[in-house]
Amino acid sequence: MIxxxxxxxxxxxxxxIGMIGWAKQQVDSYLNTPRVAETQLxxxxxxxxxxxxxxxxxxxxxxxxxxxxxxxAKLHPELTHLKxxxxxxxxxxxxxxILTILNSGRGYQFxxxxxxxxxxxxxxKTLSKAxxxxxxxxxxxxxxxxxGSTSSKLEGLLFPETYHYSADMSAFxxxxxAYLHQQTVVEKLWAERDKNLPYKTxxxxxxxxxIIEKESGLxxxxxxxxxxxxxxLKIGMRLQTDPTVIYGMGDRYDGRIRSxxxxxxxxxxxxxxxxxxxxxxxxxxxxxxxxALHPADTKYLYFVSKGDGNSYFSKNLREHNxxxxxxxxxx
Numbered sequence: 344m345i346x347x348x349x350x351x352x353x354x355x356x357x358x359x360i361g362m363i364g365w366a367k368q369q370v371d372s373y374l375n376t377p378r379v380a381e382t383q384l385x386x387x388x389x390x391x392x393x394x395x396x397x398x399x400x401x402x403x404x405x406x407x408x409x410x411x412x413x414x415x416a417k418l419h420p421e422l423t424h425l426k427x428x429x430x431x432x433x434x435x436x437x438x439x440x441i442l443t444i445l446n447s448g449r450g451y452q453f454x455x456x457x458x459x460x461x462x463x464x465x466x467x468k469t470l471s472k473a474x475x476x477x478x479x480x481x482x483x484x485x486x487x488x489x490x491g492s493t494s495s496k497l498e499g500l501l502f503p504e505t506y507h508y509s510a511d512m513s514a515f516x517x518x519x520x521a522y523l524h525q526q527t528v529v530e531k532l533w534a535e536r537d538k539n540l541p542y543k544t545x546x547x548x549x550x551x552x553x554i555i556e557k558e559s560g561l562x563x564x565x566x567x568x569x570x571x572x573x574x575x576l577k578i579g580m581r582l583q584t585d586p587t588v589i590y591g592m593g594d595r596y597d598g599r600i601r602s603x604x605x606x607x608x609x610x611x612x613x614x615x616x617x618x619x620x621x622x623x624x625x626x627x628x629x630x631x632x633x634x635a636l637h638p639a640d641t642k643y644l645y646f647v648s649k650g651d652g653n654s655y656f657s658k659n660l661r662e663h664n665x666x667x668x669x670x671x672x673x674x
Contacts, residue, residue, distance in 0.1 A: 370418060373411040377435040380404075386429045386510065387445055393423040396445070406438065415442075422446060429475065429510035452507040455517065459628035460556045462590075463497045466626075470517070475510040479518070486515065490522050499549045499623025500525055528629050536636035541576040552632040553623035557586035560652040565631060567656055569638035571646050580644065582613035590624040647671060 378400075385403070387396070393416060400406035415438075416423050422442040428450035432441055455473045457466055463483065470479065481489070483497055494500060501521035508517060533545040542548045551572060559565045572582055589596050591609030605612070611620040627635075643656040645663035649670045657663035 370411050370414055374415065374419075374439040375437045378405045378438055378441060379432045379434055379436040382434045383432055384429055384451055384510075385432050385441075385445075387425060387427050389427045391425060391427060393425060396425065400438075400441070405432075405441065450509050452509065454505050454507045456505040457501070457503040457521070457626065459503045459631070460553075460625045461503060462625055463501070466501065466518075470514045473514070476508065476517075477511060477513040479514045481515070486518060489515070490519060492522070494546070494622070496622045497522075499553050499626060501626050502528060503626045503628060525626075528632065532629070532632055532636050537638070540636065540638075541573060542635075547619055548632065548635050549627065550619045550623045552627035552635040553625045554582070554584055554586060555634050556627040556631040557625055558584060559631065559634075560648060560654065562630060564646075564654050565634035566637065566639040567641060567643060568646060568654065569634040570641040571643045571656065573638045574642070574644055576618065579617065581615075581617060582619070584613050586624055587611045587613040587620050590620075 385405075387399075391399075394412075397406060397409040397412045401409065419439075419442075422439070423446075425445050426448040428448065430444050430447075430449075431451040432444065436444070453474050453476070455469060455476070457469060461469075467479065470476065479486070487494060487497060490500075492500060497518075501518065502525035503521075504524075506517050506520060529545045529549060533548060536548070540548075542551065551569070554572065555565055555569050558568050572584070574580075575582055585600055588600055588604055588607075588609075588611070591607070591611030592604060605614045608615045610616070611624065613620060641656070642658045645657040645660065645666075646654045647657075647663065647666045647670055649655050655666045655670060657666055
């Protein structure tokens, strides 16, 4: 009798061990089977618990059953500490990899790029097309006030580069980051500027940098272009630069500048006004600002595009007119 009981107990133990092994095998398969058909974003809402996740995964086709869900929680409690956010799930990721990602708190970083020479109007268009970002609702003056700036326009005050952000971040936070970055760059370069420059303030250097940015086809020309405008300012000669005319025309600009546009009196038309325009005309790069503060040492007063990205520089009007005939009029 005792022997029979012992055999029964041994058999039961074997059965239990077998069931445990089978269950472990099922859970391992449940956790390690590839679930993601192609790389995708997955958003875990604020306040979501582990028990809420299985239905969401099933709804999005990332889980076929919640049969082993509670067992996973028991065997792997370290995978249950979910953090809300938007995450990128890689192709062929398993449930275990998905849970590890959702526990990491390292949300997916979207990005938005602003190019050198763009305007604030361009930035608004770019932001309006950016993914998962809360739009700007304030007008330009309200934003300037929030930033604590005394400038009349945001033009030139934002540093153009690629910015990363989390899902549903406000566009204003990117504007603020770009504003603070530009302040840091300007402060550093202004402190290291050349002597005897015709700028009274860092803001005037920004204005010049924005003009250089719009006029420079090649980076190598920036310091020489800067020298032309600096030389003109020093002798009281008008800058006469087309990008300022275009900026002053605003939405009326259709891709062409006519003679009447050069004669039109706007606050920005440097053919009709002396000195610098009242604000920058674009967002300059750090390189353009450096050129404005470290112009080449030249006697140049003119330059003209050669049509290949390079510019031809002249010291006098006769030489400049000859270059215009050659490179612009083809004479």
